[in-house]
Amino acid sequence: MTDSQTASRVLVRTEGALGRLTLDRPEAINALDIGMIEILTETLNRWRDDTDVQIVLIDGAGERGLCAGGDVRALHAQIVAGQAERTAEFFRAEYALNAMIAEYPKPVVAFADGITMGGGIGLAGHAAIRIVTERSKLAMPETRIGFTPDVGGTWLLGRAPGRFGEYFGLTGSTMNGADAVYLGFADHFVPSERLDALREALAFRADPTGPSEIVLLFDETPDPTELPASREWIDDAFSADTVSGIVERLHAHGTTESAATAELLEGLAPTGLTVTLDAVREARALPGLRAALEGEYRRVLWFVNEHPDLVEGIRAQLVDKDRNPRWDPPTLAELAPDAGAPARDYVPRQPLF
Structure with missing residues (x-):
């Protein structure tokens, strides 16, 4: 492992050909604040032209999930304090990051293991290769707080089969891994116990096989969605x-x-x-x-x-x-x-x- 550094609430390092971004706020299920968004953005910009980084991986620290969403407590405090412009800055930075992930010139792989909701969907849902597990719980739960889905969630919901986009958008209901693949929020189902081996394969593959082909070696068929x-x-x-x-x-x-x-x-x-x-x-x-x-x-x-x-x-x-x-x-x-x-x-x- 080289170029290892610990940044505020995001671990940034390279492992072989893999640039790894690990959200590191496990006590809050890696909820995003503006500092984390800035680190993710700055690092992706730096890696864009770094020939040593061929694939980017986004994952989360702890056992509970990738990311529970944005820090809505901080959002509440800002609005109540009359600091709406700071809130607008947060959303502009977050949405620019969502677009950057979707348009990134190198493959971005996301491990949506465990809870991946709201802002977590904004990170994982627009990656080139989106992986869920038997522990995955995905949702856009914004209506539960009188709000509306964002971070590109409406784009994903609008492309779900039938009227499932309206259903999941309005109810804020949770998808399991099989549901997420069916609805277009994820691409592959990999058992959580195999994620470390998959990461190693992505980082240290000995041939020019692309990341999608590598993931297929670990992909399994989940129990059917209901x-x-x-x-x-x-x-x-x-x-x-x-x-x-x-x-x-x-x-x-x-x-x-x-x-x-x-x-x-x-x-x-x-x-x-x-x-x-x-x-x-x-x-x-x-x-x-x-x-x-x-x-x-x-x-x-x-x-x-x-x-x-x-x-x-x-x-x-x-x-x-x-x-x-x-x-x-x-x-x-x-x-x-x-x-x-x-x-x-x-x-x-x-x-x-």
Whole structure:
């Protein structure tokens, strides 16, 4: 191992031909802060023209997961303190990193082992080679705090089969490894006990075989995903024009699963759900990831600057932990017509790109 160094909350080193970036904040399931994003960005820029680095690996320290998302407690503190511009800087840096990973000239491999949610999807979901394991738990859970999926999550959700993008975007439900491959959030399933051997093979391969071919030597077939069995009722309900229409169709199906989904949606922030539905459907028609990130940026900064539900959702779930958010408005019936329009049309003070 050469060029070993420990940077703040990110371990940066090279192992053979492999440039390895390990998120090193295990006590917070490697939640991202601005310093970590800057280190990742700076290192990827440095390795871009480094001929010794042929493949980049992104993984996470600890046993719990790759990354639980962004540091939303810090986000809450900034907004409450009137520091919205610092929050905007964070999102600009994060989204630029997401785009960089997607467009990187060298293969980027991501180990989405364990919890990989929110900002973790932004790192792993746009890599060239995305690996999940039997321990993987992937989600875009932003609606649980009155927010909307970002980090290019709408781009991935919009390309999921059928209406699973709307379903997972609105409910924030968790995917296992097999689900993630089926939905297009991952490419390969590798048992967690084989990740170290895979990393060694990527770093010290003795022939010019590409990383995809190497991964196939470790790839295994997971237990089948159960999602196709739910596709009929999900496609029917989540193709409705509005969130209220989705809930009505869920109740009409009359199954335990559809009723539970309706109940879940009725307890989430009406505005966040409506903005999310609008965002996923917009992203489905966009030409690329950068356009989806721009749409997310508009919506995210609208929440930061114009709407109280994000701060309220973080307060209820993570600060005071009373689990009793007071949404504005509190019910779907009280939403204005086309309630997603203000977020969709919001013009940030500074453009994303």
